[in-house]
Amino acid sequence: MRLSGKSTIVTGAGSGFGEGIAHRFAEEGARVMVADINEENGKRVAGAIKNAVYCKVDVTNTLQVRAMVQTAVDEFGGLDVLVNNAGIAQRNMPMLDVPEEVFDRIYAVNVKSIYLSAIHAVPVLRKNGGVIINTASTAAVSPRPGLTWYNGSKGAVVTLTKSMAVELAKDNIRVNAINPVAGETALLAEFMGGEDTPEIRQKFINTIPLGRLSTPTDIANAALFLASDEAEFITGVCLEVDGGRCV
Numbered sequence: 001m002r003l004s005g006k007s008t009i010v011t012g013a014g015s016g017f018g019e020g021i022a023h024r025f026a027e028e029g030a031r032v033m034v035a036d037i038n039e040e041n042g043k044r045v046a047g048a049i050k051n052a053v054y055c056k057v058d059v060t061n062t063l064q065v066r067a068m069v070q071t072a073v074d075e076f077g078g079l080d081v082l083v084n085n086a087g088i089a090q091r092n093m094p095m096l097d098v099p100e101e102v103f104d105r106i107y108a109v110n111v112k113s114i115y116l117s118a119i120h121a122v123p124v125l126r127k128n129g130g131v132i133i134n135t136a137s138t139a140a141v142s143p144r145p146g147l148t149w150y151n152g153s154k155g156a157v158v159t160l161t162k163s164m165a166v167e168l169a170k171d172n173i174r175v176n177a178i179n180p181v182a183g184e185t186a187l188l189a190e191f192m193g194g195e196d197t198p199e200i201r202q203k204f205i206n207t208i209p210l211g212r213l214s215t216p217t218d219i220a221n222a223a224l225f226l227a228s229d230e231a232e233f234i235t236g237v238c239l240e241v242d243g244g245r246c247v
């Protein structure tokens with residue numbers, strides 16, 4: 001058991017990568033808070049996992065993020081691992097066509113959420129040390145056209161990860177990111193421009209040397225490693241899980 005007895009929060013765990021991470025963490029002995037704005041999905045995922053609780057949270061709302069952290073502390077007796085995974089995409093389109101409110105929401109969910117979770121979780125993590133994992137994206141490293149503002153939000157996540165890592169190292173808090181390549185989740189259709197067809201999928205797959213999309217299991221295995229003591233000397237890393245796409 002690589003996360004035996006650890007108290008963990010996974011945001012955006014109601015589907016996709018977060019759901020995979022929640023299951024994997026629980027399999028390795030962690031207590032898991034499934035934190036998601038979507039109550040139906042969050043309850044479904046938490047209900048399927050022994051040792052999990054659901055917490056309804058909008059990660060852009062400071063009071064709700066504070067309550068999320070407090071509930072984890074109350075339920076599990078502390079906090080060891082926080083995964084900032086909740087995220088939204090823009091639909092693939094020319095950059096000048098993206099409405100301002102879409103831009104604002106992308107930066108609130110993908111970037112401000114990391115600020116808010118730091119404000120509320122870092123004081124708790126400082127007590128015994130801990131781990132923060134941010135889900136960034138290969139979009140930060142090798143941006144595709146049509147996703148400009150989303151790509152920029154993930155660039156911010158990468159830089160925040162490195163900066164938090166150096167600033168929080170003295171508190172024994174490790175901060176790392178995962179950069180998934182396009183994966184089989186609800187977001188995929190948005191990346192493809194609203195339509196998920198075999199032809200467009202193949203175009204994406206053609207850019208990935210290992211010849212397939214990423215899966216929640218791929219991302220969950222990387223998160224498990226980064227959360228575990230096996231990664232105790234790893235901080236400030238943004239780990240591509242991308243079948244070679246960024247080479």
Ligand SMILES: NC(=O)c1ccc[n+]([C@@H]2O[C@H](COP(=O)([O-])OP(=O)(O)OC[C@H]3O[C@@H](n4cnc5c(N)ncnc54)[C@H](O)[C@@H]3O)[C@@H](O)[C@H]2O)c1
Pocket residue numbers: 011012013014015016017018035036037038041057058059060085086087088089109135136137138139179180181182183184185186187188191
């Ligand atoms: N799927 C991909 O191709 C891909 C590639 C690289 C990175 N990512 C990143 O992976 C992360 C997970 O995305 P996914 O692909 O699993 O998508 P997903 O849509 O399946 O899951 C995202 C989850 O986040 C939740 N969420 C959205 N806004 C929220 C908010 N304000 N507060 C709380 N929860 C909220 C949603 O309800 C959903 O359950 C995101 O950060 C995304 O940007 C995805």
